[in-house]
Amino acid sequence: MTDPVPTGKTVNLAFTGASGAQYGLRLLQCLVASECRVHVMISRAAQVVIATETDLKLPGSPPAMEQCLSDFANAKPGQVRVFGREDWFAPPASGSGEKAPLVVCPCSTGTLSALATGASNNLIERAGDVALKERRPLILVTREAPLSEVHLENMLRLTRMGAVVMPASPGFYHDPKTIDDLVDFIVARILDHLDLPQRLMPRWGESRMGKKGQSGD
Incomplete structure (x- = not known):
């Protein structure tokens, strides 16, 4: 008997061609561990980046890719799609599909531009357009430096539309020891914005509140 598909929150997760594939892959692992159903979309450029930055080699077809990512994230059957x-018949492509947040992680400046101008030339762009028009949570984990005036204007435009622009700029106040600690910093912030529990790192002030005599009691 196979394990049932989790009936928890559904999250749409898109990978685009910016550097930082590790952020999206770690997020996928955490979403699966949180019993979420994850609808994954991957651009061609993202496949190249994932192969360049990680040891994960994704096959070309969606079914094979689905199996590969499910194995990577230790997902239950059907948990990762x-x-x-x-x-265009995928749930994220229509406002009448399942209401779910969309995280683009990492988000390239090309995708940023497409979303800011309403382009819908592929499923990722259409999913972003749907999230904006339906007022659904849209988190864009941008990874680019330096930023041009065009990039900044697109970020401002999308922020005014209701999207959350969350650059992959990890902090250091949690005393990171490894690259994984820096990745987890950003993933923890994403999980917070998705209202999902996370134990990747303590929230600001938690360590102080736990000390005797400094909790305000």
Whole structure:
């Protein structure tokens, strides 16, 4: 008997061609561990970046990619779904589909531009357009430096539309020891914005509140 598909929160997760594939892959692991159903969309450029920055080699077809990512994240059968770049019948492609937040992690400046101007040339862009028009949570984990005036204007435009622009700029106040600690800093912030529990790092002030005599009692 196979394990049932988790009935928890659904999260749409898109990978685009910016550097920082580790952020999205770690987020996938955490979403699966939180019993979420994850609808994954991956651009062609993202496949190249994932192969360049990690040891994960994704196959070309969505079903094979789905199995690969499910194994990577230790997902239950059916918990991770991968949709093709032009699968217009995928749930994220329509406002009448399941209401779910969208996280683009990492988010390239090309995708940023497409979302800011309402382009819908592929499923990721259409999913972002749907999130904006339906007023659903949209988190854009941008990774670029330096930023041009065009990038900044697009970020401002999307912020005014209701998106959360969350640059992959980890802090250091949690005393990171490894690169994984820096990745977890950003993933923890994403999970917070998705209202999902996380134990990747303590929230600001928690360590002080736990000390005797400094809790305000």
